Amino acid sequence: MTDTAAGEPGADGSGDSRSVVYDLDPACTRTDVEVGTRYRAVVNGVVDYGVFVDVSDHVSGLLHESNLDGETFDVGAELVVLLEELKENGDVSFDLADVDLAEADLLAVEHDPEITAVSAATVGDDVTVEGEIVQIKQTGGPTIFHVADESGVIAAAAFEEAGVRAYPEVEIGDVVRVAGTVESHEGATQLEVNDVSVLEGETAAAAAERLDEAMRERAEPEGVEPLVEWAAFEKLRPELEDLARRLRRMVLEGRPIRIRHHADGDGMCAAIPVQLALENFIESVHEGDDAARHSLKRLPSKAPYYEMEDVTRDLNFALGGRARHGQKLPFLLMLDNGSTEEDVPAYKNLAHYDIPIAVVDHHHPDPEAVEDLLDAHVNPYLHDEDYRITTGMMCVELARLIDPDVTDELRHVPAVAGLSDRSKAEVMEEFLALAEAAGYDRGDIEDIGEALDYAAHWLRYSEGETLVGDVLDVGCDDHERHRELVEFLATSAQQDVNEQLDAVEPHVEHERLDSEAHLYRIDLENYAKRFTYPAPGKTTGELHDRKVRETGEPVITIGYGPDFAVLRSDGVRLDIPQMVTELNEEVVGGGVSGGGHLVVGSIKFVEGRREDVIDALVGKMADAELDEELSTTIELDD
Ligand code: MN
Numbered sequence: 001m002t003d004t005a006a007g008e009p010g011a012d013g014s015g016d017s018r019s020v021v022y023d024l025d026p027a028c029t030r031t032d033v034e035v036g037t038r039y040r041a042v043v044n045g046v047v048d049y050g051v052f053v054d055v056s057d058h059v060s061g062l063l064h065e066s067n068l069d070g071e072t073f074d075v076g077a078e079l080v081v082l083l084e085e086l087k088e089n090g091d092v093s094f095d096l097a098d099v100d101l102a103e104a105d106l107l108a109v110e111h112d113p114e115i116t117a118v119s120a121a122t123v124g125d126d127v128t129v130e131g132e133i134v135q136i137k138q139t140g141g142p143t144i145f146h147v148a149d150e151s152g153v154i155a156a157a158a159f160e161e162a163g164v165r166a167y168p169e170v171e172i173g174d175v176v177r178v179a180g181t182v183e184s185h186e187g188a189t190q191l192e193v194n195d196v197s198v199l200e201g202e203t204a205a206a207a208a209e210r211l212d213e214a215m216r217e218r219a220e221p222e223g224v225e226p227l228v229e230w231a232a233f234e235k236l237r238p239e240l241e242d243l244a245r246r247l248r249r250m251v252l253e254g255r256p257i258r259i260r261h262h263a264d265g266d267g268m269c270a271a272i273p274v275q276l277a278l279e280n281f282i283e284s285v286h287e288g289d290d291a292a293r294h295s296l297k298r299l300p301s302k303a304p305y306y307e308m309e310d311v312t313r314d315l316n317f318a319l320g321g322r323a324r325h326g327q328k329l330p331f332l333l334m335l336d337n338g339s340t341e342e343d344v345p346a347y348k349n350l351a352h353y354d355i356p357i358a359v360v361d362h363h364h365p366d367p368e369a370v371e372d373l374l375d376a377h378v379n380p381y382l383h384d385e386d387y388r389i390t391t392g393m394m395c396v397e398l399a400r401l402i403d404p405d406v407t408d409e410l411r412h413v414p415a416v417a418g419l420s421d422r423s424k425a426e427v428m429e430e431f432l433a434l435a436e437a438a439g440y441d442r443g444d445i446e447d448i449g450e451a452l453d454y455a456a457h458w459l460r461y462s463e464g465e466t467l468v469g470d471v472l473d474v475g476c477d478d479h480e481r482h483r484e485l486v487e488f489l490a491t492s493a494q495q496d497v498n499e500q501l502d503a504v505e506p507h508v509e510h511e512r513l514d515s516e517a518h519l520y521r522i523d524l525e526n527y528a529k530r531f532t533y534p535a536p537g538k539t540t541g542e543l544h545d546r547k548v549r550e551t552g553e554p555v556i557t558i559g560y561g562p563d564f565a566v567l568r569s570d571g572v573r574l575d576i577p578q579m580v581t582e583l584n585e586e587v588v589g590g591g592v593s594g595g596g597h598l599v600v601g602s603i604k605f606v607e608g609r610r611e612d613v614i615d616a617l618v619g620k621m622a623d624a625e626l627d628e629e630l631s632t633t634i635e636l637d638d
Pocket of ligand 1: 266267336362390391421
């Protein structure tokens with residue numbers, strides 16, 4: 001009820017002030033009254049068996065002659081009645097109250113409308129919903145308010161004048177009551193607004209608390225059993241659950257979500273499942289509102305970190321969305337990217353605005369650099385684990401926590417992620433068995449990974465939503481097309497790799513270091529085909545893998561261009577981030593930057609100092625110790 005005095009009429013009626021009488025607002029209905037309570041009434045009709053009285057425009061009933069004690073009333077007379085019974089059939093009966101209206105302590109009662117849950121709004125009904133304003137969009141016609149309650153989000157159209165903001169006092173974050181008629185608009189349920197009122201004071205606080213409680217409950221992730229038993233992974237589960245809770249909450253609060261992911265196989269295996277799960281959840285919250293799925297956007301990042309160019313684009317998009325569509329600023333989810341110091345400038349740029357950031361990544365993190373800028377950071381290195389727990393593996397579980405119904409679509413995805421990133425996870429065989437049971441043998445999984453990588457290369461900065469889903473076979477409705485597409489892309493990728501390697505091979509320089517390790521150098525600027533697949537990073541990686549296979553001994557490979565070098569090593573104990581620091585001191589004016597994993601990475605420098613940088617680099621590699629055992633290579637970011 002809106003009136004605090006009306007909160008406990010029954011208690012008051014039987015309490016100290018015996019003469020309290022409630023004076024109903026004309027708009028009051030049966031939901032505002034209570035049996036056993038006294039009301040001010042007006043006689044509207046006199047019949048043989050009693051008088052009819054109104055206590056509001058909507059609540060009238062009979063005061064039977066047996067209750068009148070012989071008193072008579074004329075139409076229009078005012079009196080105090082006691083509500084005796086509210087019958088199922090709509091009839092209301094009153095008794096005469098033993099209180100003189102002139103001496104009564106009158107308390108006004110405002111109409112407290114019956115609140116309909118957003119999800120229960122049925123086309124054709126007149127309803128009042130209560131919730132939080134999460135978006136306000138001004139169209140060329142009406143103003144569209146998006147109202148979120150504990151059951152969902154509904155669009156409410158209010159018309160003042162074409163293109164003129166209706167209810168200018170209403171702002172995002174306000175708790176409101178919206179009365180209107182439920183209509184169907186372009187397939188979605190929409191409220192045609194009769195009235196919007198902003199709740200205030202205790203009423204608003206109580207409603208906000210109720211909404212918060214309900215949303216907290218609904219944001220709770222679903223309970224799911226892990227796809228495979230894996231003790232190391234379970235250390236990450238509480239954080240993944242927490243992130244699932246946050247993401248679900250963002251959807252319930254109508255906050256857009258932006259996913260940025262590394263543009264490679266593992267990055268796609270991370271982003272596509274989370275996207276699918278979130279889309280499903282968004283659909284369940286915004287019933288039938290197709291436009292709602294646009295509140296989720298996924299984009300690849302070409303660099304292995306969050307570039308200033310990408311963040312500027314994201315920020316422009318977010319601010320544009322707020323200006324044009326009245327949206328909240330987004331929640332940023334970084335996948336297979338985002339854990340390192342190189343991400344800091346971009347994060348600092350976002351920190352000027354209310355844009356929370358969460359990261360799921362398995363690259364070697366710089367926690368002290370990013371910690372203060374992130375709202376959530378899931379990374380196996382923070383739990384004494386390593387890159388073998390790939391981002392795709394983590395995000396399949398994250399997606400299942402958001403929407404368990406996606407499970408059947410994702411059984412093969414951890415295997416694709418693992419092979420793409422050459423994970424040495426102890427459960428790789430189990431992931432491959434899961435994939436096998438779902439109809440994909442090891443060759444299929446390798447091909448999917450290769451095809452994803454190939455597609456990512458040509459997509460460049462595009463999302464490629466359907467294409468990527470079809471390649472990964474997630475959310476793909478045509479299995480045959482998936483197979484043909486993967487076969488075509490994987491074959492093309494392999495052909496391109498072979499052509500590139502055949503072109504560079506005759507120009508590879510080989511030397512044996514004092515440590516007995518093989519060092520291979522390739523000038524990619526002059527001997528590799530440019531602007532094609534594979535790019536310098538992958539070209540170096542493929543060449544390196546070939547040399548490791550050929551020699552079976554420790555190998556270091558450097559592929560370099562005018563102002564960059566890509567490094568890969570096997571069986572040699574390198575610390576690339578440390579080497580970068582040293583190079584910067586030794587080659588003055590070399591402008592050396594970069595890093596990556598300990599034994600795999602890429603560095604940049606200024607073109608004029610290339611020779612000095614490479615010479616110094618080779619010197620450091622020659623000094624590096626050998627590992628006792630040969631480990632196979634890990635993911636390369638290019
Ligand atoms: Mn990865």
